[in-house]
Amino acid sequence: xxxxxxxxxxxxxxxxxxxxxxxxxxxxxxxxxxxxxxxxxxxxxxxxxxxxxxxxxxxxxxxxxxxxxxxxxxxxxxxxxxxxxxxxxxxxxxxxxxxxxxxxxxxxxxxxxxxxxxxxxxxxxxxxxxxxxxxxxxxxxxxxxxxxxxxxxxxxxxxxxxxxxxxxxxxxxxxxxxxxxxxxxxxxxxx
Numbered sequence: 239x240x241x242x243x244x245x246x247x248x249x250x251x252x253x254x255x256x257x258x259x260x261x262x263x264x265x266x267x268x269x270x271x272x273x274x275x276x277x278x279x280x281x282x283x284x285x286x287x288x289x290x291x292x293x294x295x296x297x298x299x300x301x302x303x304x305x306x307x308x309x310x311x312x313x314x315x316x317x318x319x320x321x322x323x324x325x326x327x328x329x330x331x332x333x334x335x336x337x338x339x340x341x342x343x344x345x346x347x348x349x350x351x352x353x354x355x356x357x358x359x360x361x362x363x364x365x366x367x368x369x370x371x372x373x374x375x376x377x378x379x380x381x382x383x384x385x386x387x388x389x390x391x392x393x394x395x396x397x398x399x400x401x402x403x404x405x406x407x408x409x410x411x412x413x414x415x416x417x418x419x420x421x422x423x424x425x426x427x428x429x
Contacts, residue, residue, distance in 0.1 A: 329426035332376050337416055337425040345389045346416060349401055350427070353386060356409050361387045361396055368402045372421050378404060388416075401427070 328335055339347055352359060359365060368383035375383065383404045390397030398420035404413040415424040 325428070332415075332424075332426055334374075334415065334424055334426045336428045338428050342416060342427070343388065343399070345391070346399065346401060349386055349388050350411050350414065353401070353403060353414075354409050354411050359386065360389060363387065363396070365408065374421070374424050375402065375404070375415060384408060 326336070339350060342350075357365075364386045365384050367381050368385040369380070370378070370383055383402050386401045386403070387396045388399035388401055390399055398418065400417050400420070402415045402417070402424070403411060411427075412429045414427040416427055417424045
């Protein structure tokens, strides 16, 4: 692959797609300059290949794309485009990373089912108030959070794994958190 060169003809210029201009003007991140350079140089790479395909953009404007190019650059960076299939990696309320139920240990998955049914629980301390003294979970009134033990195979005591759920009724599993290290860190269980 050869790098594009500046045109010898002073009347020739690089054209930036009009849809990209407002987005690039608003960007203040360190990626602004690299994206601008890509937007300027990639179309010239396509033009040098000599093989082009013509189509229309979603706005109905003509578009030229090289058959040798891998993909086109979207006018809006992917991080700022909403996607129905993309779910956030972090809980917006707590700032904690999400964990899917399927990623929990099997004992944790079984425990969530028991919580939703209201028990019965293996340990007498399951369902007691969790005080959130560590301050990692969102601040709530005393009594909001309840803790439950996630059984750890091979442990003779309760072990370090817990699920902490908040809200009412006590069978509510919409706001639950998992800790594998006895409250030193938490992950929000994706509802």
